[in-house]
Amino acid sequence: MHNKILNFFDFTEQKVRRRYSTVHLKDTTFRDQKHGWEPIKFYIANDNQMIKLVKLKALLKSNFVMILLFGLIGGLQGIAFCKPCWESTKTFLLNYASSGSFWMVLTGGSILSVALADKSMAWLDNPLKRFLIGLTYMVVITIVGFLIVFLFFRVVVYGRTLENAMSVLDIGDFAGPLFITFGVNAFMHGRSFLLAWRQDAINYEKLKTEQIATQYDSLKNQVNPHFLFNSLNALTSLVHDDQDKAVEFIRKLSQVYRYVLDTKDKEVVAINEEMDFLMSYLYLQKIRFDENLQYHIHIPESAEHSFIVPISLQMLLENAIKHNIVSQSRPLHVEIIAEEDYLTVRNNLQEKMHKDSTGIGLSNIKDRYSYMTRKEVIINKTETHFEVKLPLIKSID
Amino acid sequence: MRTLIVEDEKLAANRLSMLVKELRPSWDVGQRTDSIEDTVAVLGEEQFDLIFLDVQLSDGISFEIFNRCEVKVPVIFTTAYDEYAVKAFKVNSVDYLLKPLDKNELSDALD
Numbered sequence: 001m002h003n004k005i006l007n008f009f010d011f012t013e014q015k016v017r018r019r020y021s022t023v024h025l026k027d028t029t030f031r032d033q034k035h036g037w038e039p040i041k042f043y044i045a046n047d048n049q050m051i052k053l054v055k056l057k058a059l060l061k062s063n064f065v066m067i068l069l070f071g072l073i074g075g076l077q078g079i080a081f082c083k084p085c086w087e088s089t090k091t092f093l094l095n096y097a098s099s100g101s102f103w104m105v106l107t108g109g110s111i112l113s114v115a116l117a118d119k120s121m122a123w124l125d126n127p128l129k130r131f132l133i134g135l136t137y138m139v140v141i142t143i144v145g146f147l148i149v150f151l152f153f154r155v156v157v158y159g160r161t162l163e164n165a166m167s168v169l170d171i172g173d174f175a176g177p178l179f180i181t182f183g184v185n186a187f188m189h190g191r192s193f194l195l196a197w198r199q200d201a202i203n204y205e206k207l208k209t210e211q212i213a214t215q216y217d218s219l220k221n222q223v224n225p226h227f228l229f230n231s232l233n234a235l236t237s238l239v240h241d242d243q244d245k246a247v248e249f250i251r252k253l254s255q256v257y258r259y260v261l262d263t264k265d266k267e268v269v270a271i272n273e274e275m276d277f278l279m280s281y282l283y284l285q286k287i288r289f290d291e292n293l294q295y296h297i298h299i300p301e302s303a304e305h306s307f308i309v310p311i312s313l314q315m316l317l318e319n320a321i322k323h324n325i326v327s328q329s330r331p332l333h334v335e336i337i338a339e340e341d342y343l344t345v346r347n348n349l350q351e352k353m354h355k356d357s358t359g360i361g362l363s364n365i366k367d368r369y370s371y372m373t374r375k376e377v378i379i380n381k382t383e384t385h386f387e388v389k390l391p392l393i394k395s396i397d
Numbered sequence: 398m399r400t401l402i403v404e405d406e407k408l409a410a411n412r413l414s415m416l417v418k419e420l421r422p423s424w425d426v427g428q429r430t431d432s433i434e435d436t437v438a439v440l441g442e443e444q445f446d447l448i449f450l451d452v453q454l455s456d457g458i459s460f461e462i463f464n465r466c467e468v469k470v471p472v473i474f475t476t477a478y479d480e481y482a483v484k485a486f487k488v489n490s491v492d493y494l495l496k497p498l499d500k501n502e503l504s505d506a507l508d
């Protein structure tokens with residue numbers, strides 16, 4: 001079941017999990033507050049489960065080809081400078097076998113030491129510590145591996161006694177194997193480091209995309225359920241009073257929701273499209289609020305080919321209605337005017353007493369514009385008026 | 398029976414008074430207000446037997462009315478969205494109706 005995890009080439013998956021629980025802690029906390037996710041807990045819980053001993057067999061099996069290749073090529077080193085090897089086939093084969101075995105065992109040892117070191121610590125958490133741990137594993141495993149192969153060939157293949165074999169063993173004999181494993185290890189560690197690094201970069205990009213996506217989602221939710229249910233309620237009385245109007249109302253309502261769905265994946269829309277949508281939305285609101293809601297719209301031809309962020313205009317209008325008194329004695333006046341570089345939405349300020357404002361709407365608009373243009377969304381609040389200026393995006397890059 | 402309909406949307410108020418009229422032809426459903434301000438003023442001057450109260454009013458959330466004056470009359474809340482239900486039970490509400498209003502539900506509430 002966990003073969004995938006045990007496979008060395010997929011070993012990075014384990015690191016990915018670990019990365020999430022550490023480096024991205026800050027980022028995920030940020031998401032946490034905004035959307036109530038709990039990715040941190042999830043990954044930490046997973047992390048503990050993931051720290052399992054990597055089975056040697058599975059590890060070596062998945063790297064069998066690499067080990068064999070190192071053995072075959074590295075084995076040549078043992079016979080290249082050995083003159084007698086080229087005179088007798090038996091000597092050649094024996095030497096090639098022993099040399100190749102050294103390479104294979106030491107390569108396997110290297111892989112194991114990298115895997116063990118990876119398991120005990122991720123590269124990017126503490127590179128120095130990780131390096132020292134890797135080094136320790138390497139030296140220990142190399143010495144053990146070397147002794148096993150050495151004694152195997154001396155005792156089993158050449159038929160010497162254990163004492164005899166041990167007596168010819170010189171401390172200098174370890175230098176060669178250590179040199180080999182050092183090289184293999186450097187290669188393996190470098191590889192694991194690069195993989196971890198790349199994965200980290202991928203994770204970061206993913207995270208960024210996700211954040212944008214969630215911001216977009218929450219924005220889409222701004223066309224809120226209050227609006228829908230209030231509209232449906234208004235419709236129930238319209239159906240009795242004025243059937244033609246009710247039909248028109250349903251048509252406009254469906255236009256509004258179709259637009260929200262259609263622009264779901266768009267970053268910007270032509271100002272005309274947004275205005276059509278806004279007019280449908282205004283129609284619905286006028287039915288609900290009648291003379292209590294007044295508006296004035298002026299979009300000069302010169303501005304018609306500009307772009308804006310979808311639904312931003314409607315959100316501002318919805319905000320104005322949500323936060324201000326819209327009554328017969330105190331009607332709300334909204335102006336939507338396009339000028340040189342900005343589209344301005346202005347309303348007379350007559351705030352409701354109890355505002356359950358989250359401020360998400362406006363900051364969402366600001367965030368979304370920040371991805372599209374360097375010009376900022378300008379918000380002006382005076383004693384009498386509230387005004388938001390949306391930058392007009394002239395061309396889509 | 399004399400009722401007060403507190404509702405900031407004219408169409409919604411029409412619908413409600415029409416339904417009540419159908420169910421209880423003898424009741425006086427003519428009184429309406431659309432804001433916290435007006436409601437508090439009207440409640441200070443006149444007597445009612447039942448209040449239909451929309452949660453979102455033109456100048457705020459209608460719970461504010463209970464902070465401003467004492468309401469002894471039973472209240473039926475009407476709202477489009479049910480995030481305020483729990484709060485409604487803390488004041489003297491007899492029922493809580495979701496818009497669009499259902500005649501049967503209203504009938505049950507009046508009983």
